[in-house]
Amino acid sequence: MPAAAPGGRTDAAMEQIIDIVLLAFMVVVAIAMIRLRNLYAVVMLSGIYSLLSASMFVVLDAVDVAFTEAAVGAGIATVLMLGTLALTFREERPPKRRTPLLPLAVVVVTGAALVYGTLDMPHYGDPEAPIHQHVAPRYIADSPLEVGPPNMVTSVLASYRGYDTLGETTVIFTAGIAVLVLLSGVTRRRQRRRPARGDESREARR
Amino acid sequence: MFTVASLFVLATMVLALLRAVRGPTVYDRIVAVNVFGTMTVLLLVLIGFLTDRPEFEDIALLYVLINFVAIIAVLKFELYSSLAGPRAASAEGATEKARDEAADGAGVDGR
Numbered sequence: 001m002p003a004a005a006p007g008g009r010t011d012a013a014m015e016q017i018i019d020i021v022l023l024a025f026m027v028v029v030a031i032a033m034i035r036l037r038n039l040y041a042v043v044m045l046s047g048i049y050s051l052l053s054a055s056m057f058v059v060l061d062a063v064d065v066a067f068t069e070a071a072v073g074a075g076i077a078t079v080l081m082l083g084t085l086a087l088t089f090r091e092e093r094p095p096k097r098r099t100p101l102l103p104l105a106v107v108v109v110t111g112a113a114l115v116y117g118t119l120d121m122p123h124y125g126d127p128e129a130p131i132h133q134h135v136a137p138r139y140i141a142d143s144p145l146e147v148g149p150p151n152m153v154t155s156v157l158a159s160y161r162g163y164d165t166l167g168e169t170t171v172i173f174t175a176g177i178a179v180l181v182l183l184s185g186v187t188r189r190r191q192r193r194r195p196a197r198g199d200e201s202r203e204a205r206r
Numbered sequence: 207m208f209t210v211a212s213l214f215v216l217a218t219m220v221l222a223l224l225r226a227v228r229g230p231t232v233y234d235r236i237v238a239v240n241v242f243g244t245m246t247v248l249l250l251v252l253i254g255f256l257t258d259r260p261e262f263e264d265i266a267l268l269y270v271l272i273n274f275v276a277i278i279a280v281l282k283f284e285l286y287s288s289l290a291g292p293r294a295a296s297a298e299g300a301t302e303k304a305r306d307e308a309a310d311g312a313g314v315d316g317r
Contacts, residue, residue: 011256014209018253021216025223032227044226044235047276051246054269058250058262066265074243075272082283 019059026052037092039085047078060124064153083183212252219245236280243273 029049033042050073057066122129139152139160147155157165219242226238247266254262 011209014212015253015256018212018216018249018256021219025219028223028227036227038229040232041226041229041235044239044280047239048223048226048242051243051269055246055250055253058265059253063262063265067268070265070269070272074269075276078276079279079283082280086283 015059019056022052022056022059026056037094039088039090039092042092043078043081043085046081047074050074050077080179080183087183208252208255212249212256215245215248215252219249232284236277236284239280240273240277243269243277247273 026049029045029052033045033049036042036045050069054066054069054073057063057069126132139156143152143155143160144150147159149155149158222238222241222245226235226242229235247269250266250269251260251263254260254266
């Protein structure tokens with residue numbers, strides 16, 4: 001790109017802005033998903049959320065994870081959620097009045113412990129990190145000769161960790177069959193609707 | 207140039223997000239999700255060019271396909287209240303919505 005020399009700094013700044021805005025979007029969507037009572041809207045928002053996280057994975061260079069997230073999170077999960085919606089109500093019941101102090105405390109303590117745990121971790125992209133020192137150099141050096149494909153992630157997943165991948169595939173296959181059985185066997189039941197309670201349910205049916 | 211384009215795409219994403227959260231109808235939300243997906247695709251391409259790695263366009267193409275199929279599935283569900291399609295819906299005695307569509311003469315096919 002010829003204009004890269006003067007524009008390099010603004011490009012880097014723009015990347016940072018995109019990161020921050022994407023993360024802010026994720027926070028907004030998560031809060032909206034918690035607050036909304038219309039489950040259809042929540043399903044739609046969860047599709048948006050997984051699109052956002054897939055973009056974050058691309059920004060972090062985890063392209064294969066982004067593929068999976070886009071296919072599973074935005075594609076299949078949305079459809080399965082909609083199939084589930086046919087079996088339940090479209091509105092979430094408002095929670096009983098209770099002070100959520102204990103759950104809040106648990107969440108805050110867990111979050112603080114996790115943040116404390118990240119303090120020890122190597123910086124993002126640090127070449128000295130243990131994960132880049134253990135088996136990665138051998139994969140980089142030998143996998144083109146031992147396995148063949150130019151994409152080393154493929155070599156690792158399909159050859160070096162072949163049994164691992166086989167187990168994962170079995171688990172996902174089983175889970176997929178179970179979900180299909182659950183959704184297809186019972187879908188014939190008519191969709192129940194709660195008595196209209198103001199605008200919300202009429203809005204949901206429209 | 208890519209910077210300005212990214213800014214505009216992000217602004218559009220804000221608007222689509224607003225519509226997805228506010229609603230009020232189901233179709234507003236479906237269109238909002240669709241627009242948001244398109245904007246994600248554009249943003250991925252722009253990120254690819256910002257970081258001098260336009261290979262990421264492949265992923266953007268995949269996103270387009272997933273977005274399309276997902277929206278079709280959502281709309282089908284919205285019409286028939288079942289993912290199996292019109293036949294299954296009529297077999298169970300036709301859901302209210304499919305009947306309305308048929309009464310309007312706008313029923314799609316297979317009825």
